[in-house]
Amino acid sequence: MVKFFTTMGVAQLAVICSIIFKVNGNDLPVKSENDAVSVRPGEEALLTCMTDAKLKFCTFVSPSKSSYNIDKDIPHYNDHLYYAEVDGGCGVRIKNVEEKDDGEWRCELTSLVEGTAIRGSNTISLTVLKAPRSVSLNVAQEVSVAPPASGLEGIRCTAMGGHPAPSFSWTLDDQPANVEVVATAEEGDDSYYQEINYNAKKEDDGKILKCVANSEAYTADERNAGINVAKTMLDIQFKPAATKDLFEFYGLTVGKPFEIRISFRLNPGPNNMIWTMQDGTVVPQGSESENGKYTAKMAEQGPVAGEENMYSALLVINDVKETDTDTVNTLKVTNIHGEAEIKFKLALGAKPPVGGVLVSEESTDETENKTDGEAGTGPVIAIVIIVLILIVIIAVAVVARFQGLLCFAVAKVSDEDKEKAVDKEEGSDTESADQTEPEATKTETDGEAPKPVKKTIPARMTGLLTAMKKTMSPAKKPASNTPESEELKEGEEKKDDIESKDKDDIVYADLDKSAMTEGNATISVENEKTEYAEIKQ
Numbered sequence: 001m002v003k004f005f006t007t008m009g010v011a012q013l014a015v016i017c018s019i020i021f022k023v024n025g026n027d028l029p030v031k032s033e034n035d036a037v038s039v040r041p042g043e044e045a046l047l048t049c050m051t052d053a054k055l056k057f058c059t060f061v062s063p064s065k066s067s068y069n070i071d072k073d074i075p076h077y078n079d080h081l082y083y084a085e086v087d088g089g090c091g092v093r094i095k096n097v098e099e100k101d102d103g104e105w106r107c108e109l110t111s112l113v114e115g116t117a118i119r120g121s122n123t124i125s126l127t128v129l130k131a132p133r134s135v136s137l138n139v140a141q142e143v144s145v146a147p148p149a150s151g152l153e154g155i156r157c158t159a160m161g162g163h164p165a166p167s168f169s170w171t172l173d174d175q176p177a178n179v180e181v182v183a184t185a186e187e188g189d190d191s192y193y194q195e196i197n198y199n200a201k202k203e204d205d206g207k208i209l210k211c212v213a214n215s216e217a218y219t220a221d222e223r224n225a226g227i228n229v230a231k232t233m234l235d236i237q238f239k240p241a242a243t244k245d246l247f248e249f250y251g252l253t254v255g256k257p258f259e260i261r262i263s264f265r266l267n268p269g270p271n272n273m274i275w276t277m278q279d280g281t282v283v284p285q286g287s288e289s290e291n292g293k294y295t296a297k298m299a300e301q302g303p304v305a306g307e308e309n310m311y312s313a314l315l316v317i318n319d320v321k322e323t324d325t326d327t328v329n330t331l332k333v334t335n336i337h338g339e340a341e342i343k344f345k346l347a348l349g350a351k352p353p354v355g356g357v358l359v360s361e362e363s364t365d366e367t368e369n370k371t372d373g374e375a376g377t378g379p380v381i382a383i384v385i386i387v388l389i390l391i392v393i394i395a396v397a398v399v400a401r402f403q404g405l406l407c408f409a410v411a412k413v414s415d416e417d418k419e420k421a422v423d424k425e426e427g428s429d430t431e432s433a434d435q436t437e438p439e440a441t442k443t444e445t446d447g448e449a450p451k452p453v454k455k456t457i458p459a460r461m462t463g464l465l466t467a468m469k470k471t472m473s474p475a476k477k478p479a480s481n482t483p484e485s486e487e488l489k490e491g492e493e494k495k496d497d498i499e500s501k502d503k504d505d506i507v508y509a510d511l512d513k514s515a516m517t518e519g520n521a522t523i524s525v526e527n528e529k530t531e532y533a534e535i536k537q
Contacts, residue, residue: 028120050089058090063103239338
């Protein structure tokens with residue numbers, strides 16, 4: 001019995017079960033972890049199928065229509081397909097993937113739901129990646145574009161072999177190229193191509209046009225080696241063209257030599273150059289004028305390094321004359337595609353600054369234009385920024401002044417501090433009055449004109465009140481014939497003697513009537529020393 005079930009195929013068991021149980025078609029929902037799997041030859045691929053119902057049977061069908069019953073008791077088929085355990089489903093692991101494994105695989109699952117067998121299926125696309133064998137262009141390693149043609153037409157890039165079909169991209173000096181795609185198609189059984197047109201420009205001369213075949217079948221090492229790239233160098237030919245409309249040369253000095261250097265573009269290089277000066281002298285390249293005044297050099301590449309289509313011509317004026325200045329002269333440059341006449345002007349003295357910067361005539365158009373723009377706008381921007389900063393500072397200062405902010409803020413003083421300040425001021429006024437009186441007395445004694453002593457308002461009020469008090473309070477007379485009265489009498493006599501001696505030392509305080517009316521300050525009298533005040537009405 002065991003042998004019977006061992007030799008009996010699982011497919012036959014599925015047929016028997018479908019007869020015993022009622023099968024309800026393809027109603028079982030089946031899904032895969034990945035519906036598309038891509039691998040390279042020799043790598044491993046994992047195909048899985050899952051369902052929510054309890055799984056009874058699992059079968060995978062290959063692109064060649066071969067069926068494989070997947071069960072944990074069947075570890076592998078021909079050491080190529082292996083059982084893979086998957087939660088809620090089943091899977092197959094394909095080791096050492098071959099090109100024959102490429103295509104659509106189908107999984108078929110059977111589950112038992114409430115005594116009814118339900119079947120479902122799903123498809124998985126397995127792509128065996130194959131890199132193109134070669135990538136090539138239908139032009140040489142260098143392609144020329146000569147007038148009257150203005151571009152490249154019918155450039156075809158072909159990728160031989162490869163699976164799946166590669167895509168194509170184009171670059172010019174490793175930057176995306178603006179090409180016109182004419183066609184993209186399959187050629188033969190396993191080759192693909194793309195054909196383009198490209199409108200070339202003068203600036204493209206010497207640049208590299210590349211076709212890149214893009215395929216995930218390429219490894220990183222293969223891409224780094226550039227086996228997916230085909231390229232050609234552009235040779236854009238054109239007649240001479242000046243880098244500017246008019247060249248201006250300054251700094252000529254009468255009686256001294258002067259060099260004139262003019263740059264221009266062309267491809268191929270010049271085959272002739274002729275200088276025509278204002279006095280009618282014609283000087284071909286590599287020669288000297290008959291009178292020995294002018295010497296013309298042969299054309300040279302430059303002055304910008306790496307610009308293979310840029311050349312420069314040099315003319316030396318061996319002896320500058322007054323008649324050479326403020327004149328316009330010409331240089332005619334010729335190559336196989338045409339000629340160009342370049343004008344240049346000569347002048348004495350330094351060149352007028354443009355935006356504060358003196359521009360050299362030997363610079364190219366691009367460099368000169370950039371310098372002029374930067375020189376013209378730089379100072380203006382700096383001035384505007386400085387003016388804005390000054391306006392902001394002034395506005396902040398004005399607001400702070402009126403709002404009492406920042407350094408304009410007034411410190412808060414408490415009532416106690418105010419009282420201390422008043423007491424201190426009164427004390428200092430009294431001391432200053434005491435110190436001033438001897439000096440005034442000394443001045444009067446010496447016969448000199450007394451200097452007016454300036455007193456503060458509190459001091460003047462104190463003197464006034466003290467004088468008024470003395471005049472309104474009569475002195476008490478002591479009783480006669482008593483010891484106390486005798487002592488008081490002697491004291492008064494002594495006092496009168498002292499006062500008579502010190503008569504000249506009396507200080508009269510001039511009180512200003514207007515000062516008495518200023519303020520509402522309360523004045524306290526602490527020292528009742530007798531003082532006389534003279535009040536002016």
